[in-house]
Amino acid sequence: MLNTPFTYMPTGADWLRILPELIVFGAALLVLLADLFIPNGRKGWLAMVCLLGVIAALIGVGYLLSNGDSQTAFYGMISDDTLALFSDLLILFAVGIGLLYSPGYIERHAVTRIGEYYGLMLLAALGMMLMASATNLMLIFVGLEALSLSLYILCAIELTRFRSQEAGMKYFILSSFASAILLYGMAMLYGSTGTTSLSGVQAFFAPGRHPFLATSGYGPLLLAAMGLLGVGFCFKVSAIPFQAWTPDVYVGAPTSVTAFMSVGTKVAAFVALSRVFLLALGAQSDKWEPVFWIVAILTMLGGNLMAVVQRDVKRLLAYSSIANAGYMLVAIATNTQHAFSGLLIFLATYTVMNVGAFGIVLALERNDGQGTTLDDFAGLAKRRPGVAAAMAIILFALAGVPPSAGFVGKYYVFQAAIVGNHIDLAVIGILTSVLGMYYYLRVIWAMYFTEPRNVSGGAGAIAATTGMAGEDEGEPEPADAASGASVAPVRAGTATLARPVTSRRSANSRTVVATQAPAESAAPPLTLGTTVALTLAVVLTVALGLIPGPIVMLAEQAARLLGQ
Amino acid sequence: MVTLNSFLVLGAILFCIGLFGALSKRNAVAILMSIEIMLNAVNITLVGYSSAFMGHTHGERLTGQIFAIFIITVAAAEAAVALAMIIAIYRRRSTIDIGEINLMRW
Amino acid sequence: MSLDIPTIAFYLIAIVLVGSALAVVLLRNIVHSALFLAVMFGAAAGAYVLLNAEFIAIVQVLIYAGAVTILVLFAIMLTRNAQSQSSNPFAKQWWLALIICVLLGFGLVYAVGNSAMAVASAFAPVHLATLGADSGTVTRLGQLLYSPFVYSYVLPFEIASVVLLVAIIGAIVIGRED
Numbered sequence: 063m064l065n066t067p068f069t070y071m072p073t074g075a076d077w078l079r080i081l082p083e084l085i086v087f088g089a090a091l092l093v094l095l096a097d098l099f100i101p102n103g104r105k106g107w108l109a110m111v112c113l114l115g116v117i118a119a120l121i122g123v124g125y126l127l128s129n130g131d132s133q134t135a136f137y138g139m140i141s142d143d144t145l146a147l148f149s150d151l152l153i154l155f156a157v158g159i160g161l162l163y164s165p166g167y168i169e170r171h172a173v174t175r176i177g178e179y180y181g182l183m184l185l186a187a188l189g190m191m192l193m194a195s196a197t198n199l200m201l202i203f204v205g206l207e208a209l210s211l212s213l214y215i216l217c218a219i220e221l222t223r224f225r226s227q228e229a230g231m232k233y234f235i236l237s238s239f240a241s242a243i244l245l246y247g248m249a250m251l252y253g254s255t256g257t258t259s260l261s262g263v264q265a266f267f268a269p270g271r272h273p274f275l276a277t278s279g280y281g282p283l284l285l286a287a288m289g290l291l292g293v294g295f296c297f298k299v300s301a302i303p304f305q306a307w308t309p310d311v312y313v314g315a316p317t318s319v320t321a322f323m324s325v326g327t328k329v330a331a332f333v334a335l336s337r338v339f340l341l342a343l344g345a346q347s348d349k350w351e352p353v354f355w356i357v358a359i360l361t362m363l364g365g366n367l368m369a370v371v372q373r374d375v376k377r378l379l380a381y382s383s384i385a386n387a388g389y390m391l392v393a394i395a396t397n398t399q400h401a402f403s404g405l406l407i408f409l410a411t412y413t414v415m416n417v418g419a420f421g422i423v424l425a426l427e428r429n430d431g432q433g434t435t436l437d438d439f440a441g442l443a444k445r446r447p448g449v450a451a452a453m454a455i456i457l458f459a460l461a462g463v464p465p466s467a468g469f470v471g472k473y474y475v476f477q478a479a480i481v482g483n484h485i486d487l488a489v490i491g492i493l494t495s496v497l498g499m500y501y502y503l504r505v506i507w508a509m510y511f512t513e514p515r516n517v518s519g520g521a522g523a524i525a526a527t528t529g530m531a532g533e534d535e536g537e538p539e540p541a542d543a544a545s546g547a548s549v550a551p552v553r554a555g556t557a558t559l560a561r562p563v564t565s566r567r568s569a570n571s572r573t574v575v576a577t578q579a580p581a582e583s584a585a586p587p588l589t590l591g592t593t594v595a596l597t598l599a600v601v602l603t604v605a606l607g608l609i610p611g612p613i614v615m616l617a618e619q620a621a622r623l624l625g626q
Numbered sequence: 627m628v629t630l631n632s633f634l635v636l637g638a639i640l641f642c643i644g645l646f647g648a649l650s651k652r653n654a655v656a657i658l659m660s661i662e663i664m665l666n667a668v669n670i671t672l673v674g675y676s677s678a679f680m681g682h683t684h685g686e687r688l689t690g691q692i693f694a695i696f697i698i699t700v701a702a703a704e705a706a707v708a709l710a711m712i713i714a715i716y717r718r719r720s721t722i723d724i725g726e727i728n729l730m731r732w
Numbered sequence: 733m734s735l736d737i738p739t740i741a742f743y744l745i746a747i748v749l750v751g752s753a754l755a756v757v758l759l760r761n762i763v764h765s766a767l768f769l770a771v772m773f774g775a776a777a778g779a780y781v782l783l784n785a786e787f788i789a790i791v792q793v794l795i796y797a798g799a800v801t802i803l804v805l806f807a808i809m810l811t812r813n814a815q816s817q818s819s820n821p822f823a824k825q826w827w828l829a830l831i832i833c834v835l836l837g838f839g840l841v842y843a844v845g846n847s848a849m850a851v852a853s854a855f856a857p858v859h860l861a862t863l864g865a866d867s868g869t870v871t872r873l874g875q876l877l878y879s880p881f882v883y884s885y886v887l888p889f890e891i892a893s894v895v896l897l898v899a900i901i902g903a904i905v906i907g908r909e910d
Contacts, residue, residue: 080887087894094901136887175905182905185898192891200693204891207700211707211895215902218711227715230906234711235657238704239648242664245697246641249668249690250844253634253675258689286843628742633783634844636746640753642837647757649829652821655807656762659769662800663753666776669788671844677783688872692885694788695873698795699892703899705800709807710907716811717909 079135079142081122082150083191089115090184097177105176106165109591112180116158116187123150127616138259139198144620146195148406149333152413153194153326157187159417159595160322163424166589167318170429172222179219183322186212190330199248199258202334203241206298209330210237213323217315229314236297236307244294250287260342267345288350291338292357298331301357301391302364305384312380317427320376321420324383325413332390332409340397340624347397354395358487361388362494370501376423376434378501379416382460385498386412392491393475396482403614403621404474410613411459411471411606418456418599425449425588425596439505441514449588450509452600459603461502462495467606474614633674640667654712658705665701669694742782748775760821766804773797787870 077084093111100107132143140146161183173179189209196202214237218230252258255266293304300308312320339350365385372378390412393405426442426449427434443450459466472495479488588596606613640663647660676690752775755768773796780789823829877889 137884139884139887178901178905182898182901185894188894198888200689200696200885200888201891203693204696204700204888204895207704208891208895208898211703211898211902214707214711215898215905218714218906221714221906224718227711227718231654231711231715234704234708235648235654235661238661238708239657239664242644242648242661242668245665245668246671249671249675249693252672252690252693253844256679258693282839282843286840628739628782631845632742632746633779635841636749636779638837638840638844639750641840642833643750643753643757645836646829646833649832650822650826651757652823653762655804655811656757656765658807659756659765659804662769662796663756663772666772666796669792670776670779673780673783673785673788677785688869688876691785691788691869691873692876694785695791695877696888696892698788698791700895702795702800703895705803706899707902707906709803710903712807713810714906 075131075133076135079126079130079133080140080195081126082119082147082154083188083195085119085122086115086154086184086188086191089118090181090188093184094177094181097181100177105168108177108180109161109165112161112184113158115184116154116161120151120154120158123147123154134197134261138261139201140192140195141197142195143623144616145333145337145406145623146191148616148620149194149329149409150191152329152410153187153190156322156325156329156413156417157183159421159599160318162591162595162598163318163321163421164591166586166592167316167424169589170586171220171316173220173316175219179216182212182216182219183319186216186323187326190326193330194333196334197260197337199251199260199338202338203245203248205330206241206244206334209327210241213319213327216319216323217311219319220316225314226316229311232307232314233311240294240297240304243290243297247287247290247292247294250283250290254281254284254287260337263342264344267343269345284346285349288339288343288346289353292350292353295331295335295338296357299328299335299387299390300384301387302361302384305361305365305387308384309377309380312383313374313376317376317420317424321417321424324380324420325416328383328387328390329409329413332394332405336394336402336405339394340402344397344624351395351397354391355484355487358388358391358395359490361385361391362490363388366494366497366501370497372501373437374435375439375505376420376427378505379419379423382498382502383416385494386416388494389472389475389491392479392484392487395487396479396484398478398482399621399624401475401478401482402624403617404471404478406617406620407474407610407614408471410617411467411603414599414602414606415456415459415467418452418596418603419460421592421596421599422449422453422456425592429586436505436508437514439508440512442509445514449596452596453509454506455600456603457502457506459607461499463499465607467603467610470607470610470614630674630678633670637667637671637674640664640670654708654715658708658712662701662705665697669697672697738782741778745775745778745782748772749779762808763805766801766808769804770797770801773801784869787873 089112092115093108096111097105097108126142127144127147130142130147132141134141161180164179164183167173168176168179186209189205189207189212192205193202193209194205196205214230214234216230217233218227220226248258251263255263257263257266297304297307312324315323339347339354343350362385365381365383365388369378369381369385372381386408390405390408393401393408396404423434426438439453442453455466459468462468462472472491476488476491479485479491644660644663644665644667647663648657651657651660672690672694674690676688676694679690749772752768752772756765756772759765759768773792777789777792777797780786780792877885
């Protein structure tokens with residue numbers, strides 16, 4: 063066998079099955095190249111190139127959905143089954159919306175590496191798509207690393223805003239730590255089954271294949287493997303108690319990146335998790351179900367409780383994404399085909415709602431990254447009725463009010479939990495959802511029923527209403543961000559001239575202030591891309607709530623993988 | 627007598643040393659080094675298994691080694707990005723102590 | 733218990749590995765830690781040689797002991813505070829980390845040592861490297877990575893190049909000064 067001639071060539075069919083990934087990769091390379099030839103003022107074109115790539119990839123997904131053969135390619139490495147295509151769809155949607163947000167964000171913030179920014183967005187999406195489509199532990203790992211590395215860099219790409227770099231660093235440390243744990247789990251799974259292919263693992267545990275499994279019980283080795291894999295995945299989906307990185311990273315990263323990664327990584331990680339646990343280790347479900355049961359309860363309770371005390375809406379959304387991971391884990395712990403389709407529906411609704419919610423934050427936050435506290439949302443309905451209405455719709459959806467997308471997602475997950483004999487999980491899920499309504503509705507209350515307050519915790523509102531120049535520059539020095547809030551009104555008037563220009567960003571914001579000092583709101587108007595993206599997110603949020611039929615059908619088709 | 631178990635136990639011990647370092651250190655470079663130790667432990671485990679699967683089929687028995695190659699590749703890539711990030715942060719803050727780099731609440 | 737040369741080599745390597753890994757974690761001066769990291773990488777390469785994985789051993793020396801160590805040393809030198817005496821401090825909760833790791837360590841050693849799964853092979857002696865015997869994995873690895881007979885790892889191989897591309901872009905984006 064050593065001297066076997068090279069008989070294998072990847073066929074055209076193999077390449078066709080990874081068509082969307084290929085298109086995204088091609089677009090990423092194209093953007094990186096085009097960046098060299100496009101002059102500085104016109105970098106917006108790069109976003110167009112990216113968007114065209116994403117649309118082309120979406121068409122590719124559509125083609126595979128109608129004409130695909132649901133086979134694995136490259137000798138069982140990757141699959142183009144409906145599950146993979148479904149997650150490709152969500153990831154491409156998320157990256158598309160993120161790309162629409164980007165030009166406006168880049169213009170306002172000190173992102174200087176524009177070509178690389180767009181290229182990395184697409185490469186991160188590529189990593190996510192690969193991870194979600196992978197049918198081999200090895201490819202799951204490599205895809206995961208492609209997406210993680212891109213996201214570390216995207217988080218840290220605002221070189222002059224320290225929080226951005228801190229977010230990148232924190233994400234890097236915790237994520238690569240989690241990767242190491244995940245890898246050890248993969249190594250042990252390989253050791254106990256002799257293969258890294260998921261179908262091989264599944265076959266290994268098939269009833270009757272290895273009689274000694276039934277008699278001797280399982281070696282601690284397999285338990286250790288599942289434990290390490292579980293911990294690694296819990297880090298990646300930010301389940302409690304492995305959630306510590308999430309709020310800081312989501313808040314510190316550029317908002318356009320947060321909108322994309324908060325859903326993209328969840329989709330990729332949850333699909334990979336389901337492939338490993340529900341499919342490959344399905345025969346061992348009695349070992350891992352109880353663990354996910356506990357983690358789901360902890361995550362639902364903890365995420366919602368921690369969200370209640372948040373005053374900053376961006377941070378609140380980060381905790382809400384943890385809480386939502388809890389609802390998704392309910393579906394994992396239920397472990398039925400029905401629950402799996404519920405998980406996919408939930409992922410879809412979560413995707414459209416969450417990109418929308420972070421889009422609103424992006425539209426409202428000021429150039430210094432401040433301006434997203436509850437106090438800044440006060441009276442928003444009067445100042446910017448359109449944005450407030452969009453936010454209200456999305457928050458109602460996140461709260462799970464029927465007939466919105468959020469309700470549909472929760473309905474399918476909890477109903478599947480009840481049918482699947484996990485009434486406990488469903489009850490806790492519904493109770494925590496009610497708790498969740500409190501903090502979502504509180505934002506709506508602030509927008510519609512409160513007046514903008516003059517003494518603000520956000521270092522800004524007072525100056526905004528009195529039109530004081532230099533307000534926008536009033537970002538406290540990073541070191542005293544926490545204490546700066548209380549003294550900001552005092553020093554806002556005097557600090558401007560006294561503070562030396564230490565960085566390009568503060569120089570930038572000075573010029574911004576100079577041009578729009580009299581503006582009654584510190585946040586700049588929406589760009590076309592942001593408007594389009596927000597409209598799309600809101601329309602889809604409503605549409606998924608009113609006519610969930612198509613997505614439910616697709617999800618059920620994708621979940622059929624579990625029944626085979 | 628050196629058996630597969632010897633290598634597996636060696637890997638487990640190394641992994642825990644690395645884990646301890648990653649959890650208990652404050653310097654970002656030290657954490658990075660600890661994570662590298664963990665990855666090396668994983669590699670030893672993988673290569674150990676792959677040489678124990680000598681009786682298995684041709685493809686499967688080298689899977690562990692190939693996995694190890696990918697881990698080494700990715701670890702090098704991670705190290706490059708991490709060190710760029712560490713230097714960028716140091717340039718800005720003159721510290722790479724992740725206890726001090728803590729603008730944000732946990 | 734036969735003390736042939738590979739067995740002695742294994743125990744030597746194991747002692748050096750664990751010792752240098754402990755040194756990396758415990759030493760107070762981060763430069764010393766980095767140097768012991770290089771020792772650890774080298775010893776791991778020895779373990780791969782014992783396991784008949786010559787190619788991994790070579791790659792380990794080239795990439796880990798060579799490139800990664802140099803990168804780490806660069807980072808340390810570029811970010812060093814001249815006045816700080818202990819450059820590699822512990823966090824306050826180090827004892828908690830110690831408890832977790834010791835418990836997990838016992839669990840893992842127990843797990844890998846007592847597994848019904850791999851029991852058939854776990855106690856079989858590993859074919860430790862002997863000169864001239866069964867060396868040829870490099871050829872097979874090459875075939876597997878590119879275009880083999882039964883299995884193919886060509887896709888992850890290509891994606892690994894994407895990861896490297898990302899790393900190149902990232903290092904430039906983050907590290908370059910304007």
